[in-house]
Amino acid sequence: MRYHPHTPGDVRQMLDVCGVSSISELFRSIPEGLRLARPLDVPAATDEVSLLSEFQRLAARNRTEHPPFVGAGAYAHHVPPVVDQLLLRGEFFTAYTPYQPEIAQGTLQALFEWQTFVTLLTGLEISNASMYDGASATAEAVLLATRATGRGKVVVSAALHPEYRKVLATYLASTGDEIVTVPHGADGRTDLAALDAAVDDRTAAVVIGYPNFFGVIDALPEAAAIAKRGGALAISVTSEAVSLGLLQAPGALGADVAVGTLQSFGNGLNFGGPAPGFLAIREGLVRQMPGRVAGATVDRNGRRGFVLTLSTREQHIRREKATSNICTNAGLAALAATIHLSLLGKSGLAHLARLNHARGRQLRDAMKRAGFGLCFSGPTFNEAAFEVGDAAAVVERLARKGIAAGVPLSRWYPDPRMKGALLSVATELHTPELIELFAQSVRG
């Protein structure tokens, strides 16, 4: 076994030092009746050559030859090969949580850079070192708001990602906090009148997608103003983070907390995970923040360095009184995003965002030419819902051609008017020719 370096001679010598005659003697503290008397029932061991062909066969059963036209919380973007080559440096890859800062300055400085990128994108003052994903980050943001306000009700837009709403409901099941969902209007934006009516002096937070699940750039400034009037926190949720290179920062529009995922930067799709969740807050909320955070300090010779800090909020110190139970987060996925954002830089990010907006426009134009209008009238970034008659049937039909057309909104919205709604995206990976071909294929 190539991962186990022990020769029979090594084992012999080591057993002698331990003062036992066999390895099984080392397990004498496990009562006989609790030991497994048979080999595990898993497939027999295989070699690397066979392993590779076995996994190639499995991977080939996933159809990924065309960039998917489905987004809905996970976005196919170009990841420059530089990102992965740097990511694979074993010193990053095989390190763990930087509890010994003197030999983890690489991880710590990169986390500090991640935190800075998150604050630049969101326009807020403080970011933590990453979360599991956008959905759990949203749930954690709501819990933060309940602690910060001492209130127990959260008002959520129906146009927030349905998976995020499900996770939020699951997280809140045992806290007794109440979730009120307000509808969206015909423009695909959150119904502001309904939102205004729902927010009261028990409301801890208002949660709104930006852009929202329909790809529509939602009314964040208005929603944030309503939250503020009610003494609640405004939480902005972004799953297509490339949009933040074109759209005004959530913090600048009144959001107190911004969460979501930066999967769009430097991270592949990986069938939905891992992805780097993020959580950014206004300065005054820092004591309520969940998760790890890196901070700058000096070493004993006065040189700048980085450490994990404000740890007393966390589970390993505060235990049952911690702000969250989160421990391991998404460090490497956050590093991938940090590398990609460094490559993009100021002009590259703006370029990528404009290109994505333009591809979204090309998709809408091509669909229009093919006879398919938009379901919602609100402005969009690179993703939109199209009225295609029977969306589920279209997805099925295009799947046979190896094209992932999008998702039928009926999957989450039982309203019969949603039957025709197909949510599709175009990014820099979708050439104008491919977009045209796609629109024609939807027509059949």
Add this chain to the structure above:
Amino acid sequence: MNFPDDLKYTRDHEWASVQGAKVTVGITDFAQDQLGDVVYVELPDVGDVVKKGETFGVVESTKAVSDLFAPVTGKVIEVNGPLVDAPETVNEDPYEEGWMIVVEASDPKELAELLDAAAYRKFVEEEQE
């Protein structure tokens, strides 16, 4: 370790300085030494009511966090605001500049239950063993 004779003490390592019904509260020299460098102090607001034996705030070092327990029941009439921006004061001067709150005690009988300096010193010595 310094435990001034004119103060009263709790088994949670707070000290209390009693002037009539006014009781000034802080943490002891032993407590600050155990915690290490204090980096954060969270105190109640003036007007809040604290209850004997219940928490009224939090003090933190980089690796430890400790609740602060009220030695007496009563209303908070003063809070040492500058501590929040200068938590190191708790280490440097726990009995003077490092005071935390002043409580107007509602039940003077509770004061009798506090330890004197000698009894507290003995308690600390026992706890360390």
Add this chain to the structure above:
Amino acid sequence: MANPTGWKPSMEKGAGSGADPQDTGLMGATRGLAVEEPLVFEQGSPGRCAISLPAVPEGSDPAAEIPAALLRGEIAGMPEMAELEVVRHFTRLSQWNWGIDTGFYPLGSCTMKYNPKSSEALARLPGFAGAHPLLPGSMSQGALELIWKLERALSEIAGFPASVMSPAAGAQGELCGLMMIRAYHVARGNPRHKVLIPDTAHGTNPASAAFNGYSTVTLESGPDGRLHPETVARAMDEDVAAIMITNPNTLGIFESHIAEIAAIVHAKGGLVYGDGANFNAILGVARPGDMGFDVMQYNLHKTFATPHGGGGPGSGPVGVVDALLPFMPLPVVVKEGETYRLVTDPAERPRTIGKIREFWGNMGMFVRAWALIRELGPEGLRRVGELAVLNANYVRAELSGHYNLPYQTDTLHEVVFDDKLQKEAGVSTMDIAKRLIDHGSHPPTVYFPLVVHGAIMIEPTETESKETLDQFVAAMRAIAAEAKADPEALKAAPRKTVRARLDETRAARKPVLRWTPGMKVE
């Protein structure tokens, strides 16, 4: 009022410089050449860019569609660098880091074993890396088959009828497990209020319990480091929802009364949660499902060698017994004939607790974990547990006498010493840990578990050779000798790292958590 870790910063000025260039330590650590590296935000020059993208189509005008108030231009503060600058930046940062690939990493309870490179190649196959989570079932059979097979294998390895695959890390697995426990009790009419947790537990256990609205009752372990049935019996009543037990526990000691403890808890209607963080110790040798555990999370980034990545991503699937099957969060993957299908609709599983993360779980980690299981097979998996325990016991035997062993009880995959013998000379666990760096090893886990004051928790894992362990032992013995002869030298460590000891107090008192223009940290 106590400092549970016993740790206090020590920041004597003037120490910590001038490492002897001839000193290679006992594990070969030289100073090396490390280059100072500013933040990305402090480098580059206006106008540089490290990206190559198609042109933005002409005539495209966001302002024509999106209200001006919702638009922004380029973001001030973003870096402007050429590609080589970015490459050097992250390469240099990596050189400031220590990974398993660099050297020994005996971080107790973290199972820092070798992460196979072939797994990386497999996870990068376009069919996995490029698969969108919402691909129609007909286009994602490979991913679903892999999840199904891994779920079957994990369940067999741990002795449970089924496993939830979606939790993103061990702590989320705990959360998920407790949510199912709560749902189970709610379905029986009473969620109950308490969770029992031994004093040796990871901090995530009480935090996860509190997250579910449970108050925690701490159970004291006995003088042998084990939890005893009498202790559990005294605390157990019909208001206890569950007990959370790590087995072997964080002292590396097998909870040999586990079956009796489980029976006591079950008799009062409670459930037994297993923290699988230390599962590596018993892999292939014993199964939690056979010991009375009702739920347990697996940490794929520990036991199944998926990379720790500087703090994640992890993956924390959860095995459950039959009684909890109805409450599993969605999705689950089912096999119908030769077809695999994701169950996502609560209508199919009306008692599900819901969903705990977006999509289906950390697929990237599933590919790697399945690759390891395939390569090891049944014999190889058992060998993992056996060699992990052999390595830890070897280190224990070689260091006993040089360091104080607070518990004499048999240990499995890890061993916990303390600094009692060194304290007389004023040398603390933190000093020992930092000095070890200068020899060329990552320190063990320190100041945990909390039941051992000044704990030094060593977990070598099965992938380390006898030679590496011998070097580590020599370094640890040298440090013990140095603690007597020259304690000041230990206080000055580490001397070979790019930074000397860092001022954590300053970081916490005046938090600087992001770069801002003109930032100065002095």
